[in-house]
Amino acid sequence: MPDIIEVGGFSHRFGSLTAVDTITFSVRDGEIFSLLGPNGAGKSTTINVLTTLLPLQKGAVRVAGYDVSRDQPAVRRSIGIVFQNEVLDRDLTVWESLEFHGRLYSIPRNERAARIEELMAVVELTEKSDIRTKYLSGGMRRRLEIARGLMTRPRVLFLDEPTIGLDPQTRRRIWDYIRRVNEEGTTIFLTTHYMDEADHLSDRIGIIDHGRIVVEGTPEELKKSLGNDIVWLDTDDNDQTAALLGTIGSVHSIRAAGEGVTAVTNEDGTRCLPNVIDLISRNGISLAGINLKKPTMDDVFIHYTGRAIREESTDKVHPHQRRRR
Numbered sequence: 560m561p562d563i564i565e566v567g568g569f570s571h572r573f574g575s576l577t578a579v580d581t582i583t584f585s586v587r588d589g590e591i592f593s594l595l596g597p598n599g600a601g602k603s604t605t606i607n608v609l610t611t612l613l614p615l616q617k618g619a620v621r622v623a624g625y626d627v628s629r630d631q632p633a634v635r636r637s638i639g640i641v642f643q644n645e646v647l648d649r650d651l652t653v654w655e656s657l658e659f660h661g662r663l664y665s666i667p668r669n670e671r672a673a674r675i676e677e678l679m680a681v682v683e684l685t686e687k688s689d690i691r692t693k694y695l696s697g698g699m700r701r702r703l704e705i706a707r708g709l710m711t712r713p714r715v716l717f718l719d720e721p722t723i724g725l726d727p728q729t730r731r732r733i734w735d736y737i738r739r740v741n742e743e744g745t746t747i748f749l750t751t752h753y754m755d756e757a758d759h760l761s762d763r764i765g766i767i768d769h770g771r772i773v774v775e776g777t778p779e780e781l782k783k784s785l786g787n788d789i790v791w792l793d794t795d796d797n798d799q800t801a802a803l804l805g806t807i808g809s810v811h812s813i814r815a816a817g818e819g820v821t822a823v824t825n826e827d828g829t830r831c832l833p834n835v836i837d838l839i840s841r842n843g844i845s846l847a848g849i850n851l852k853k854p855t856m857d858d859v860f861i862h863y864t865g866r867a868i869r870e871e872s873t874d875k876v877h878p879h880q881r882r883r884r
């Protein structure tokens with residue numbers, strides 16, 4: 560199966576700021592691909608170039624087989640977009656929003672009506688057909704935006720932070736719609752700063768940080784790449800504990816951070832732990848706490864970027880985004 564999105568050596572600058580720095584990746588036909596990264600990582604810039612909203616400055620980008628710098632109309636005919644910031648006209652009803660979008664894309668009248676009915680059913684907004692969008696909840700508006708992005712039956716649907724700021728229950732429902740749309744054959748390219756969203760939804764993930772893709776793979780591959788298990792220990796001498804862990808062959812990525820010591824083992828952790836406990840007690844260190852767990856997407860992110868995402872991002876709009884608009 561050929562790749563439906565091909566990005567090679569792609570960079571984008573805003574004046575002297577390099578927002579995207581020489582990234583290369585591809586998305587396979589039919590998959591859900593997530594670009595996971597903190598605020599300011601370059602996700603929206605990437606999506607904006609891939610969807611022809613920003614001109615390509617450097618590198619090669621092909622979407623659905625078309626070059627984004629040479630064949631913009633063909634790219635646009637092949638895609639649907641849901642923006643990070645809501646762009647609904649608040650005085651239009653649900654039905655009118657879809658109808659207006661259909662006209663904009665010259666979908667024939669009879670086809671338009673059928674498609675609107677079909678899509679309102681998919682996102683469960685049929686009953687809200689005649690309600691103005693300003694009276695809908697945030698989750699309903701997001702669903703309407705997804706439906707609108709699908710009006711043109713795109714081969715690829717681009718979703719920029721599809722569940723930003725929504726409550727956990729609504730986020731799960733949005734994930735269900737995204738999966739449903741994907742199962743019907745639409746390739747999904749989404750950006751997110753939510754670890755759980757990327758983990759639960761994606762076939763493959765690219766982690767982006769400071770404009771660079773630091774690692775790429777399936778959620779399983781990424782987690783496995785760290786090792787088998789993560790061991791956490793708290794002792795009366797964490798520095799010496801860290802040094803002792805370093806003498807065990809199967810243990811690596813030892814971090815004495817905050818409270819306790821974290822390390823990754825390539826062995827089955829339940830087999831490794833007795834050795835660890837034995838080693839530290841032989842050295843006269845006393846143990847205050849111990850834990851063993853499988854690597855999560857948070858651990859993957861910390862491992863490849865050197866920090867946790869919540870240190871620098873919130874669900875709110877970033878100050879520089881506010882200034883721009």
Ligand SMILES: Nc1ncnc2c1ncn2[C@@H]1O[C@H](COP(=O)(O)OP(=O)(O)O)[C@@H](O)[C@H]1O
Pocket residue numbers: 573576577578596597598599600601602603604605879883
């Ligand atoms: N129109 C713009 N003008 C100047 N700087 C911008 C513009 N758009 C984005 N940036 C900057 O580029 C970087 C990447 O932004 P963006 O792609 O929006 O990141 P993300 O979507 O991952 O939060 C940030 O430092 C941001 O401030």
Ligand SMILES: [Mg+2]
Pocket residue numbers: 602603604643719720
């Ligand atoms: Mg963004």
